[in-house]
Amino acid sequence: GQQVMQIPQYQHVQEGEDFTTYCNSSTTLSNIQWYKQRPGGHPVFLIQLVKSGEVKKQKRLTFQFGEAKKNSSLHITATQTTDVGTYFCADSSYKLIFGSGTRLLVRP
Amino acid sequence: DVKVTQSSRYLVKRTGEKVFLECVQDMDHENMFWYRQDPGLGLRLIYFSYDVKMKEKGDIPEGYSVSREKKERFSLILESASTNQTSMYLCASSFSRDTQYFGPGTRLTVL
Numbered sequence: 001g002q003q004v005m006q007i008p009q010y011q012h013v014q015e016g017e018d019f020t021t022y023c024n025s026s027t028t029l030s031n032i033q034w035y036k037q038r039p040g041g042h043p044v045f046l047i048q049l050v051k052s053g054e055v056k057k058q059k060r061l062t063f064q065f066g067e068a069k070k071n072s073s074l075h076i077t078a079t080q081t082t083d084v085g086t087y088f089c090a091d092s093s094y095k096l097i098f099g100s101g102t103r104l105l106v107r108p
Numbered sequence: 109d110v111k112v113t114q115s116s117r118y119l120v121k122r123t124g125e126k127v128f129l130e131c132v133q134d135m136d137h138e139n140m141f142w143y144r145q146d147p148g149l150g151l152r153l154i155y156f157s158y159d160v161k162m163k164e165k166g167d168i169p170e171g172y173s174v175s176r177e178k179k180e181r182f183s184l185i186l187e188s189a190s191t192n193q194t195s196m197y198l199c200a201s202s203f204s205r206d207t208q209y210f211g212p213g214t215r216l217t218v219l
Contacts, residue, residue, distance in 0.1 A: 009148065030205075031205070033207070033208075035208075041212075042210040042211065042212055042213050043151070043198070043200075044210070045208065048207070088150065088151065090151075092205050095141070095153060095156055095166065096141070096153070096208055097153075098143075098150050098151040098152075098153075099150060100148065100150035101150045101151075
């Protein structure tokens with residue numbers, strides 16, 4: 001079956017450094033959704049990308065959908081301690097298929 | 109705001125017990141989902157439902173069943189709890205293929 005993989009599994013950065021998580025699929029993605037889960041919390045929707053090559057920005061967050069719709073990335077510029085959490089991508093086809101997530105820790 | 113509530117935040121049960129986890133959403137969403145979340149494994153779909161009395165198996169349905177008698181309520185049932193079902197259980201709802209809204213989660217421990 002389809003697999004959605006995320007790398008890295010874990011990243012620890014100094015506040016102010018950039019951060020990127022990558023999402024790769026074994027098959028073509030329908031649409032890609034990104035979620036953030038704060039420690040002790042539940043996943044919260046960030047954004048959905050639909051078109052091949054699409055790029056969307058939310059303040060310091062930049063989301064990109066690959067040209068072949070088999071990968072996506074989330075880039076955070078100048079991380080802050082409030083960015084701490086686990087970031088999940090998900091293929092939103094008939095049902096959501098989640099990647100395993102990237103856990104981000106930020107050193108103040 | 110969409111609200112998804114789950115019956116318990118923490119639950120401790122014994123091996124062999126029957127366990128009910130309840131989820132209620134207030135936005136008239138068609139779709140409801142049950143996931144379990146374990147460290148390093150992300151979110152794995154157990155069952156989902158796209159309409160009242162309809163259900164479909166997710167990726168890991170073994171040892172679980174579900175019930176959706178009313179649109180707003182989706183129950184997850186562990187017929188005979190086992191220690192490997194100790195996990196965080198998350199319920200979610202959505203309209204069509206749109207955003208999923210998650211409940212706060214139930215941390216279940218099976219002794």
